[in-house]
Amino acid sequence: MACMIGAGALAAPVAAQDFVIENATVAAGDGSEPVENASVVVRGGRIAAVGSTVAAEGLQRIDGTGMWVTPGLVASVTSLGLYDVSAVSESNDIRAGSSPFSAALDAAPVVNPNSQHILVHRAAGITRAATATMPSSSIFGGQGAIIDLGADGQPITRARAFQIVALGEDGARLSGGSRASAHALFRNALREALDYDRNQAISGAGMRGGDVSLGDDIAIDSRLLRGPEDRGTDVLLTRFDAAALVPVVRGTQRLYVMVERASDIRSVLALKQEFPRLDMVLVGASEGWLVANEIAAAGIPVIADGLDDLPQSFEQLAATQSNIGRMVKAGVKVAINASAMENPRNLNQYAGNLVALARLPGADGLTWGQAFATITSVPAEISGLRGRAGSLAAGAAGDVVLWDGDPLEAGSMPVRVFIDGIEQPLDNHQSRLKERYRDLDESTLPKAYDW
Template sequence: MKRTLSAIALSLACTLPAMAQTYAVTNGRVVTNTSAGIIDDGTVVVRDGDIVAVGANVQIPAGATVIDADGGWITPGIFAPVTQLGLVEVALESSTNDSGADDSPYSVALDVADSFNPAGMHIPTTRVEGITRAALVPSTGHNIFGGRGALINTSGETDSVFDTGSFVFADLSQSGASTAGGSRAAAWTFLEAAFGDTRFYPGRYAAHPEGDALHRYDAAALVDVVRGRMPLMVEVDRAADIRRALRFQAENQPVQLIIHGGAEAWMVADELAAANVPVLIDPISNLPGSFDRIGSTLENAARLHEAGVTVAYTTQTADGYWNARLLPQHAGNAVANGVPWDVAFRSITLTPAEIYGVGARYGALAAGYAGDVVVWNGDPLEVMSAPTHVLIDGEETDMETRQTRLRDRYMDITDDTPYAYRR
């Protein structure tokens, strides 16, 4: 028996290295997002899902699959920090919309990962534009809380969700005020009451499942936020509301805040930097679409970066469930309005990963990072550039979508019918 087990072990030892998938992405301008900067004519080697080497003179392992960037750009995968990918197929068709639950008695306890569909039709169209990671942000229901967010990759595989309970989302903007009873005072009072319920959980619920604001089950889900182990993402745009959020954080230590929206964040940039609160903004949000956004400006991103605020970019103005693919274009607009190129690119790769606590694994090209690698035929922040290859966790992904199949099917059709009969 021992001899048989030894033989099996030896067989496995000989087999495993051969099973490891190795890619060498060569002949490209490598954007590392590390102290190594940008490497001209560089190579990235990925083995068995992880990056193992990055540099200008990297030896290509024997048997590796070589992807020639042909002088293009080699970058980390794009990380979209606010999306509803896989939650919504058609927004106005309720049976295909799992972004929120208006009629549920629960709120904080709702886990968006339970609604995620990795086979959603918008995921391939996002992936082929270079987005490899994304955060799922729920919509609110009957109160200011939407539930718990999650992190996904865009491979479309069944194990696409790689982190759950990543944050709790709450709306403290004008829409949240409306949900809470008609004013911002009502929204903040509800949040304070929810924290009060949670601080005394489970004792407060010994005799009854309802607290001042939250059901017992929701209070249990908020415990990690109150104790600083999970961030609270709050949607606010007005400078006054952002200041109120900063005061809430100071009064409720060790809570960690993430500001989503931030149209007027530039007005309180120094305060955000001092409090070390990150902001998720759309750099092309420049119109006063509501009274919350009177101070919107295309210089929002540049002013926040200059003040030292941690900033990641979103596609809030273009919708998050099917247009997250436009994120590089939005970052390019930030560059056009004063943000240095490397800062803008970091804001859609490594910075969002760091905000969600996974920056040691995603968002950079360095040994030990996940093999999320994108090859572009030009500058990824230029609107006419496009990915030619996308690797997720060291596996090359399919660059075909429903749109590309339709294009290929109809682009070369010749209509020989008389002109009057053509459609």
């Protein structure tokens, strides 16, 4: 749970516990099927061993009989930690519709680790997540962060991990009312970022003699926040936004492209010809199954909505719950995203739906192992945490969840959650309200409640 800015290895916290969970059904999260009567060993905050026979001398022993052990779930695109009450603008940092900046917005400094939404989702078995501000003043939403949901008050696993851009219907709305405008704005922004990257003359001492760091070896002088007026008239981005897009055009920061329609997906795939260094991820992709072979050939991963079974807009007319299964069958790397960013605790239910779907004639679902990987190892890999989160591989972070049953069954719940080998509290406002009112003696209610 230690703060990590950049892509370095996950640091083991000092207070990590050494323990073994024995006699449980173990799901590694790597696409393999669950194994019964197995054990998981955690040492120094990391996974040390998994199997039917492990060395566990001197370790705290946890009996997992009748239970399941898995890696912590990884939520792909969320707003966790960015709001308290979504309808109260003062507590909501998800959108910045009046901001002069867009691509430069950085989610990391505003994540609130004490948000009840983080506590609730930790209790649901989610241990790491990608959280981001959403496009609102421009097609660019800003730079998202990878966080852990631990209780230590240091949530940032990786800051400025990806940039978000909206194309399709949302991009059209934000750029003037047309997809053509969205694509023109997008290409112009990338070219301005390329120009900025080449222009080494833009530098100086800056306000108070300091620079503003954007990560990935990019530092800009704070006086560059003044705007585009001294770069000529044919520019749309502030210098701060242009600098923020430099890692994108360099290919060192992933670009999450929000798109749904098959034709829009094809247009995004074609961008690689013009900007070959772009490292893109498709987000949404409700009609991805129609172009699944093309997505697979491009090697671009997808974060797909887990419960798109009916069209909600004209760009989703071909939506089907078989979308994910068909893309996986075509060789696309797919992670499941929650339909509502603020409520990804239903991810395991969505994955379970895909297992059930595999049993329906004419439908395309996933095996248990494939489905579980879409909410563990695959989103971890997309988030830049391959081998370090989302699986029980040796050396990975000790993010371990002990469930009272099959985690892809809707009625199963975590009973113990560990992040980096540290056991986490599972209480939150919801659990305390449940305890308060579950056995309430109605005779103690005030008269106002007497019906």
